[in-house]
Amino acid sequence: MDNYIEQAGFGKILEKVRNQERLTLEDGQQLYKSSDILALGYLANIVRERVNKNDAFFIYNQHVNYSNICTNLCKFCAFGREKGHELAYEMTVADVKEKVRERLDEPITEIHMVGGIHPELPFSYYVDSLKAIKEVRPDVHIQAFTCVEIHHLATLADKSVGDTLEVLKEAGLGSLPGGGAEVFSPRIRNLTCERKLPGDQWLEVARTAHQHGLRTNATMLYGHVETIEERLEHLDALRKLQDETGGFLAFIPLAFHPKNTAMSDLSNTTGMNDLKNIAVSRLMLDNFPHIKAYWVMIGPKTAQVALSFGADDMDGTVKEEVITHMAGAETAQALGHKTLIRLIKEAGRTPIERDTLYNVLATF
Numbered sequence: 001m002d003n004y005i006e007q008a009g010f011g012k013i014l015e016k017v018r019n020q021e022r023l024t025l026e027d028g029q030q031l032y033k034s035s036d037i038l039a040l041g042y043l044a045n046i047v048r049e050r051v052n053k054n055d056a057f058f059i060y061n062q063h064v065n066y067s068n069i070c071t072n073l074c075k076f077c078a079f080g081r082e083k084g085h086e087l088a089y090e091m092t093v094a095d096v097k098e099k100v101r102e103r104l105d106e107p108i109t110e111i112h113m114v115g116g117i118h119p120e121l122p123f124s125y126y127v128d129s130l131k132a133i134k135e136v137r138p139d140v141h142i143q144a145f146t147c148v149e150i151h152h153l154a155t156l157a158d159k160s161v162g163d164t165l166e167v168l169k170e171a172g173l174g175s176l177p178g179g180g181a182e183v184f185s186p187r188i189r190n191l192t193c194e195r196k197l198p199g200d201q202w203l204e205v206a207r208t209a210h211q212h213g214l215r216t217n218a219t220m221l222y223g224h225v226e227t228i229e230e231r232l233e234h235l236d237a238l239r240k241l242q243d244e245t246g247g248f249l250a251f252i253p254l255a256f257h258p259k260n261t262a263m264s265d266l267s268n269t270t271g272m273n274d275l276k277n278i279a280v281s282r283l284m285l286d287n288f289p290h291i292k293a294y295w296v297m298i299g300p301k302t303a304q305v306a307l308s309f310g311a312d313d314m315d316g317t318v319k320e321e322v323i324t325h326m327a328g329a330e331t332a333q334a335l336g337h338k339t340l341i342r343l344i345k346e347a348g349r350t351p352i353e354r355d356t357l358y359n360v361l362a363t364f
Contacts, residue, residue, distance in 0.1 A: 044279035044310030056349035059316035070116025074193035078260035147205035148180035178217030210247025223269035282310025
């Protein structure tokens with residue numbers, strides 16, 4: 001196999017990977033520009049198995065999207081709506097509580113809750129929502145509010161980000177999801193989400209969360225108008241912050257879905273693009289413990305293959321995903337844990353049910 005990798009032009013990168021040397025942005029460009037997906041997969045799998053052996057993780061989780069009313073209205077988003085729009089909605093605290101109560105018969109260990117940047121909901125709404133979830137499921141881990149939302153909540157509370165996080169922790173917040181990162185490049189943000197929190201401020205919120213003992217995830221939205229260089233700058237910024245704090249749990253490459261967005265003239269990502277971003281992410285983010293193949297975005301079949309291209313996590317049961325499906329995703333809104341176990345086993349991996357912080361709950 002080494003001869004094959006050398007013929008693909010990756011001899012020096014293979015040597016670095018084997019010696020656990022950090023890849024440069026130039027190495028990343030070479031990886032991205034290659035169409036030899038098997039060579040990329042081979043390299044990424046070396047790191048994947050070094051870090052996570054043959055394990056592939058999943059979680060029994062539930063998504064709650066409390067509102068799609070949003071002031072940002074990013075061009076790549078099919079979820080956000082202005083208040084008063086016929087498709088706009090907002091859940092009351094009682095609605096959130098009922099949504100969680102509906103699935104009390106299922107062994108859910110994580111509630112994943114995000115929404116839009118709502119112009120009117122008070123800070124107390126977010127605190128009360130966390131408390132309401134804990135009333136229904138006292139032992140559940142709540143992963144809620146992107147860094148963009150946290151910045152907004154700090155403004156509402158008239159507190160620092162750190163003090164805001166402490167209030168939310170007291171109410172039940174356990175960790176932060178990785179959304180809102182998109183691509184950090186100011187050029188991309190000006191083109192696609194000019195009202196959204198700038199990339200450097202997203203990183204600062206994540207840094208503060210880590211300093212306050214909250215683990216977070218990180219994402220990158222790829223496949224729209226970003227360049228390879230901008231993707232790599234994004235990955236490098238995350239890698240540098242992880243060097244500093246060690247607070248990131250997982251990186252999730254998110255495939256752009258154009259349907260029903262202001263960028264609907266663009267095409268969906270391809271399987272090659274999806275696998276390449278997962279493989280390059282695993283190789284560049286040498287200090288991230290986990291790379292996630294989010295089946296909602298790329299489909300269960302590609303996510304299954306991705307377990308040999310750098311990914312070690314398929315996310316979870318999800319239980320009613322809204323955001324990607326409003327952008328035309330044709331995947332199911334939920335996958336049963338038995339299906340996830342079968343997908344992982346057929347990929348030749350060991351299924352591991354985890355909690356949010358990657359503590360092992362069961363091995364199958």
